[in-house]
Amino acid sequence: MSSAGAPPEVLQYIEGHQQQFIDRLAEAVAIRSVSGDPTRRQDVIAMGDWLEGQLQSLKVSTQRVDLGFQDGQPDDEPLPLPPVILSRVGEDPAKRTVLVYGHYDVQPAERSDGWNTDPWKLDQNDQTGRLTGRGSTDDKGPVLGWLNVLEAHNALGLELPVNLRFCFEGMEESGSDGLDAFIADEAKKGEEGYFNGVSCVCISDNYWLNARTPCVTYGLRGIVTFQMTVSGPAHDLHSGMFGRVVHEPMTDLAILMSQLVAPCGKILIDEVEKMVPAPTDEEKKEYEKLDYTVKDLDDAVGAHIGLSDDHGELLMGRMRYPSLSLHGIEGAYSGPGVKTIIPAKVTAKFSIRIVNPQTPEKVVDAVKKYVEDAFAQIDTKNTLTFEMLDAGDAWVADNTHWNYQAAIRATEAVYKHTPDLTREGGSIPVTLTFAEQLGVNVLLLPMGRGDDGAQ
Secondary structure: OOOOOOOHHHHHHHHHOHHHHHHHHHHHHOOOOEOOOHHHHHHHHHHHHHHHHHHHHOOOOEEEEOOOEOOOOOOOOOOEOOOEEEEEEOOOOOOOEEEEEEEOOEOOOOHHHOOOOOOOOOEEOOOOOOEEOOOOOOOHHHHHHHHHHHHHHHHHOOOOOOEEEEEEEOOHHHOOOOHHHHHHHHHHOHHHOOOOOOOEEEEOOOEOOOOOOOEEEEEEOEEEEEEEEEEOOOOOEEHHHHOOOOOOHHHHHHHHHHOOEOOOOOEOOHHHHOOOOOOOHHHHHHHHOOOOOHHHHHHHHOOOOOOOOOHHHHHHHHHOOOEEEEEEEEOOOOOOOOOOEEOOEEEEEEEEEEOOOOOHHHHHHHHHHHHHHHHHOOOOOOEEEEEEEEEEOOEEOOOOOHHHHHHHHHHHHHHOOOOEEEEEOOOOOHHHHHHHHHOOEEEEOOOEOOOOOOO
């Protein structure tokens, strides 16, 4: 690939059409494509329809892939999976072919979550230049960034320097249900498959460490998500009549949750914690060199609550070490005021972000045994159900590959700043799927800043 930046006329076109591109993003943000909410499934599908229409308006052909129905749904309530939207731009055998992946679904969002603006209406702050709305940075904005570049080249009659293949899905925030099987099936088709001829993969679904220094990402933590349910009485009970009379499920669940992770972040499941060796002095120096400060963390989270005042330790906590986070409890009263019931059944959800050499299989076995053994030590007549929900492996790529060198040069051309090479704490399971199934280098090229508040 050429080391030159984008042609000046392309940059001028983009500058001159900023508001048009912002309006396009506003349309996307307004579609409540929350894949994790079954009542919003038609909105997710509508977002796929809208994205396909945007591609077609740029005079490129599209292919819509039906993935069937979501796993784990009752037979009498089939929930359709959103379509995968595919598109090809260019078939020049003299050019490399870049596969661009993105997702058009989002996490839930309500004003009560702490939003200062309506999350489903893109807020354009003229003073700060910030655009705020669910999906504006994860991942609708980056997806549309690729379409904006394509529009600029089309309008100016310029050829792209590479062939492009697009693969956009609508279930990334819910485990990419159905996508892995689709990629594997296409890879098996060889020359007849959609991914035949792909030279490398580029994913823009992560973020800078701060608001100053761009980065190029070559590693991700994996993830395993769990839920544990404690059940007791046949129905909710009145605490005045049955408090200190029966074993209470919420009490048992709270005891279990307290035995998973320490306030310092250490995972209390020894077998899981000990799977990862301590960093060498050389490794520590690599993290210390990255442009990051404690203030960057404070600014990102809005409070001085970091686990360390050493930026290298913070970065290793985000990138190199596994972490366990508690996410919520279902079945317990969470409305206004006090409802003095004893819940009949409560479910806690938590996840572990894993790193090499951990694998989901080893972690699941260790966590299941630990939780069941811990529950057996509680003096209770209640029952426990433990489940693994989703899992994805950790991923590390070769950052000396030409794909990364091209990304570094492109970043320098745009931002006039050499990017940091980083691993990332989040998990994008499809990254490893592309690497394994297609056998090509995969690159993460962030478009979001560290203070974007992505979820």
